[in-house]
Amino acid sequence: MPRTIALVEDDAAIRENYTVALKNQGYQVQTYADRPSATEAFSRELPDLAIIDIGLNEEMEGGFMLCQQLRQLSQSLPIIFFTARDNDVDTICGLRMGADDYLTKDISMAHLLARIAALFRRTDLLAAPKEHSEQIRIGHLNVDVSRMKVTWQSIPVSLTVTEFWMLHALIRHPGHVKSRQQLMDESRMVVDDSTITSHIKRMRKKFVELDPSFDHIDTVYGMGYRWQA
Amino acid sequence: MPRTIALVEDDAAIRENYTVALKNQGYQVQTYADRPSATEAFSRELPDLAIIDIGLNEEMEGGFMLCQQLRQLSQSLPIIFFTARDNDVDTICGLRMGADDYLTKDISMAHLLARIAALFRRTDLLAAPKEHSEQIRIGHLNVDVSRMKVTWQSIPVSLTVTEFWMLHALIRHPGHVKSRQQLMDESRMVVDDSTITSHIKRMRKKFVELDPSFDHIDTVYGMGYRWQA
DNA sequence: GGCAATTGTGGCAAAATGATGGCAGATCAG
DNA sequence: CTGATCTGCCATCATTTTGCCACAATTGCC
Numbered sequence: 001m002p003r004t005i006a007l008v009e010d011d012a013a014i015r016e017n018y019t020v021a022l023k024n025q026g027y028q029v030q031t032y033a034d035r036p037s038a039t040e041a042f043s044r045e046l047p048d049l050a051i052i053d054i055g056l057n058e059e060m061e062g063g064f065m066l067c068q069q070l071r072q073l074s075q076s077l078p079i080i081f082f083t084a085r086d087n088d089v090d091t092i093c094g095l096r097m098g099a100d101d102y103l104t105k106d107i108s109m110a111h112l113l114a115r116i117a118a119l120f121r122r123t124d125l126l127a128a129p130k131e132h133s134e135q136i137r138i139g140h141l142n143v144d145v146s147r148m149k150v151t152w153q154s155i156p157v158s159l160t161v162t163e164f165w166m167l168h169a170l171i172r173h174p175g176h177v178k179s180r181q182q183l184m185d186e187s188r189m190v191v192d193d194s195t196i197t198s199h200i201k202r203m204r205k206k207f208v209e210l211d212p213s214f215d216h217i218d219t220v221y222g223m224g225y226r227w228q229a
Numbered sequence: 230m231p232r233t234i235a236l237v238e239d240d241a242a243i244r245e246n247y248t249v250a251l252k253n254q255g256y257q258v259q260t261y262a263d264r265p266s267a268t269e270a271f272s273r274e275l276p277d278l279a280i281i282d283i284g285l286n287e288e289m290e291g292g293f294m295l296c297q298q299l300r301q302l303s304q305s306l307p308i309i310f311f312t313a314r315d316n317d318v319d320t321i322c323g324l325r326m327g328a329d330d331y332l333t334k335d336i337s338m339a340h341l342l343a344r345i346a347a348l349f350r351r352t353d354l355l356a357a358p359k360e361h362s363e364q365i366r367i368g369h370l371n372v373d374v375s376r377m378k379v380t381w382q383s384i385p386v387s388l389t390v391t392e393f394w395m396l397h398a399l400i401r402h403p404g405h406v407k408s409r410q411q412l413m414d415e416s417r418m419v420v421d422d423s424t425i426t427s428h429i430k431r432m433r434k435k436f437v438e439l440d441p442s443f444d445h446i447d448t449v450y451g452m453g454y455r456w457q458a
Numbered sequence: 459g460g461c462a463a464t465t466g467t468g469g470c471a472a473a474a475t476g477a478t479g480g481c482a483g484a485t486c487a488g
Numbered sequence: 489c490t491g492a493t494c495t496g497c498c499a500t501c502a503t504t505t506t507g508c509c510a511c512a513a514t515t516g517c518c
Contacts, residue, residue: 096343108317117324135303142274173375175376201477222390431506450516
């Protein structure tokens with residue numbers, strides 16, 4: 001499945017030039033010479049990445065407008081401004097409008113391609129299963145799954161294995177209430193309800209020993225427990 | 230929760246300068262003057278963003294090495310190279326190593342801050358999306374089922390389990406009248422009619438305590454109760 | 459208004475649930 | 489083998505919730 005890149009650029013020569021280069025990299029390229037045609041196309045289908053020139057024919061700031069329109073359609077669509085206008089104001093403006101990068105036309109093709117690849121690498125993480133994240137941060141809590149290490153306000157918390165997996169189950173959906181049964185299932189343990197109570201007790205104790213004001217493990221009477229951010 | 234930015238830079242003056250600017254933006258900043266100290270710190274806890282100079286003291290490419298180490302620790306950690314070395318080779322190299330941006334030290338502070346903000350905007354999407362919180366909103370009422378939380382005009386209402394499920398049953402079809410029997414069935418409880426009356430009483434009380442003008446649980450004489458929007 | 463049916467109120471006791479401290483077996487490193 | 493740690497569980501105590509009742513208030517209807 002080749003990625004689709006939309007190139008919005010009013011200069012026909014540049015358009016041609018970059019289209020060829022991008023296609024050589026295996027990207028599928030759609031080009032638009034002005035804002036109306038781009039808008040029309042995007043309303044039908046979004047590309048995987050949009051590269052936009054700011055000045056589009058008579059619309060001096062057409063690219064900015066297009067960026068805003070695009071952001072309304074998708075929060076996550078990668079957008080790169082690619083323009084001759086090399087000044088701080090336009091750059092900052094562009095980034096604030098929701099663009100992911102702002103590049104000037106004097107950079108080399110290799111540089112542009114590297115930027116594009118880096119941005120795709122970043123956005124691929126969005127699509128990837130979230131379970132993979134080895135590091136979970138919620139407020140002052142930091143849980144490193146692969147290392148089985150937990151810190152609270154940067155202070156290491158020495159949890160036992162069972163406690164670790166219970167905490168992991170508790171914060172997997174931050175703020176959600178977990179019944180004792182769910183905690184058992186997600187920590188893969190088969191025990192009595194009262195045992196869960198015991199583990200919660202021991203975990204709380206360990207956190208409170210580090211931070212006397214700790215109270216982020218809520219008891220939801222009759223339901224279970226909840227990690228409160 | 231303030232975001233933590235790690236700044237790895239061997240020049241003390243620059244370090245100071247940028248630390249102040251970043252702190253003014255509300256970021257928490259940790260600085261490291263060389264690779265070993267940064268490596269050591271990152272092995273304990275990861276920041277939310279790393280800004281890395283490439284040349285670190287005698288290590289001409291220490292920043293590159295650090296970037297690679299960091300990427301091994303986390304696929305998703307945002308990394309920005311920030312260096313005086315302005316050439317295509319280093320830039321492309323840096324981006325290929327997994328950095329999200331490559332900036333040269335001649336850019337303005339405002340530009341740097343805009344780049345940082347843009348990157349955070351992008352990475353926030355990673356943390357946010359899976360929040361399929363089952364939220365029900367009716368007027369000023371907000372019911373989050375998975376969190377077992379109810380708010381009225383954004384003020385949390387502390388309902389008990391039975392009350393929670395009764396409210397849930399009551400608002401499932403907004404505006405419809407629910408008989409006591411229906412409320413019982415939908416809250417999975419088998420009790421006397423008068424008990425339902427009691428629960429309604431207690432719920433009303435809790436809402437009125439927060440908002441004296443509260444009047445959204447209608448009594449429909451002979452029929453049951455109705456949540457009025 | 460008078461009457462029967464229905465609902466609101468305050469309160470109470472039983473039941474359910476959770477917290478605590480401790481104990482015994484299991485596990486494990488030295 | 490020994491001591492330390494971990495784990496599951498229990499008895500006990502404290503707290504919260506729940507169901508229900510008697511009685512007052514309200515409603516619909518004649």
